[in-house]
Amino acid sequence: MENIIYPENLNSSDIISFFTDKTFDIKKFLEKYEVYMPIQKHTDKVLLLWEDKNPKIADAVITSKKGIFIGVKVADCLPILLYDSTKKVIAAVHAGWRSTAKGILKNTLAKMYEIFNCQSKDIFIAMGPSIRGCCYEVGQEVIDALKAQTSSDEYILFLNGKKHIDLAIANKIQALSMGINIKNIWISKDCTYCNHERYSSYRFHGKGTGRQYGIIGMLEL
Numbered sequence: 001m002e003n004i005i006y007p008e009n010l011n012s013s014d015i016i017s018f019f020t021d022k023t024f025d026i027k028k029f030l031e032k033y034e035v036y037m038p039i040q041k042h043t044d045k046v047l048l049l050w051e052d053k054n055p056k057i058a059d060a061v062i063t064s065k066k067g068i069f070i071g072v073k074v075a076d077c078l079p080i081l082l083y084d085s086t087k088k089v090i091a092a093v094h095a096g097w098r099s100t101a102k103g104i105l106k107n108t109l110a111k112m113y114e115i116f117n118c119q120s121k122d123i124f125i126a127m128g129p130s131i132r133g134c135c136y137e138v139g140q141e142v143i144d145a146l147k148a149q150t151s152s153d154e155y156i157l158f159l160n161g162k163k164h165i166d167l168a169i170a171n172k173i174q175a176l177s178m179g180i181n182i183k184n185i186w187i188s189k190d191c192t193y194c195n196h197e198r199y200s201s202y203r204f205h206g207k208g209t210g211r212q213y214g215i216i217g218m219l220e221l
Helices: 026-032 097-101 104-116 140-147 167-177
Strands: 015-020 046-048 060-063 069-074 078-084 089-095 123-127 156-159 162-165 185-187 212-218
Touching: 015 078, 046 104, 060 069, 060 104, 069 078, 069 089, 078 104, 078 167, 078 212, 089 097, 089 104, 089 212, 097 104, 097 140, 097 167, 104 167, 123 167, 140 162, 167 185
Parallel strands: 046 060, 123 185
Antiparallel strands: 015 212, 060 089, 069 212, 078 089, 078 123, 156 162
């Protein structure tokens, strides 16, 4: 399907995982499948999904339940999907700059280690389309906030005398600091701002823009 992006490293027969563009019909998908999405508020909160499926404020969801999809919606922010192929645990993360500065991905991995006894070597991470460093100009206060959780400056770019950041690179650095193998990380090359005809971009379209999604679920085999 043209409006679906399948991450190359999450191709297990146990799961279905994908990112979408803005033309994806989420209503039709919700009519066919059970999907849980948190109420996203740019927090560092990680929700463990068990039996209670009432929407709660969080910017990451983890579950070991089969037969249910979990997901996040974005419009420039970075959608991240995770899968532990040994413990059979999945997660979906909404990583805007605020949540990235609060370590949302690191918090998610810490919960996977603590609650589900996941091992870093078994976790695969896919990062979907987002606004990339080429287009994401920010102020120094954003960079200062990100530095608290990000050990390298690789995510900071200086283009035409202006400061830019790359959320995907910042989250990659944070994942590596939590022991994830770099070979287990896949990053989409698409920038939502550059490709605003295909993707919703808050920076390009403004507040009234739509959304695209990152969705993952384990199959009941």
